[in-house]
Amino acid sequence: MVVVLCFPGTNCERDMEYVYREILHQETLILWHQETSLPKDTELVVIPGGFSYGDYLRSGAIARFAPIMKSVIAYANNGGIILGICNGFQILTEARLLPGALKRNERLLFISKTQKLKVVSTNNKFLSSYGKNQQISLPIAHADGSYYVDSKTLQEMRENSQILLEYVHNPNGSIESIAGVCNKDKNIFGLMPHPERAIEEILGNSDGLSMLKGLLGAKK
Known part of the structure; x- marks a missing residue:
């Protein structure tokens, strides 16, 4: 079962449900944030985009303490596969399930456009069907998407192939143009672009579909 979390302010849960159920x-x-456990047959947890709790305090900072997150953290620590997109990525960094943090965009602008990306690492389930250095296009829509991590952790991430995606022509000031990362064990993935908005040609392209498909049956 694919479980899509929903918090107050989440707005991409139906898009994600459509991809996994219909495509x-x-x-x-779709699991409400006040639940305290994941279904026993969960194979993938998706934390979708939106503005959980209105982005008050910091994007993702309040959602990190929602009741369901204890079960999500336990699931992650047991090798469960988790994907966080946009606000979901922010929540995963706040929960310390992924390294780094997402801060306000350079020039303090909200950015909404189709963005070119470069695939950095294919040594993971999420991007295994892509070619290294392949360029793809996905929509972005965020105000707090500038990725930051300290230099020591950044070097470790490079060595462990944890940098997954980079922006072509950095739109938001992210360190080294980073757009997506994973953890050391490669079971937790986060990215600011929205693959669920690029899954059919009617949407402009289908560059994101293989990402979402690649996580199915991926649990260690």
Whole structure:
């Protein structure tokens, strides 16, 4: 089962449900943040985009303490596969499930456009069907998407192939143009671009579909 979390202010849960249920034909459940446990047959947890709790305090900072997150953290620590997109990425960094932090965009602008990206590492389930250095296009829509991490951790991430995606022509001031990362064990993934908004040609392209498909059946 694919479980899609929903917090007050989440706005991409239906898009994600559509991808997994209607396109990829997976049993899919939207799970409210006040639940305290994940279904026993969970194969993938997705934390979708939006503005959880209105982005008060910091993007993702309040959602990190929602009741469901204890179960999500336990699931992650047991090798469960987790994907966080945009606000979901912010929540994963706040929960310390992914390194780094997402800060306000350079020039303090909200950015909404289709963005070119470069695939940096394919040594993971998320991007295994892409070619290294392949360029793809995905929509972005965020105000707090500038990725930051300290230099020591950045070097470790490079050595462990944890940098997954980089922006072509950095739109938001992210360190080294980083757009997506994973953890050392490669079971937790986060990115600012929205692959669920690029899954059918009617949407402009389908560059994001293989990312979402690649995580199915990926649990260690």
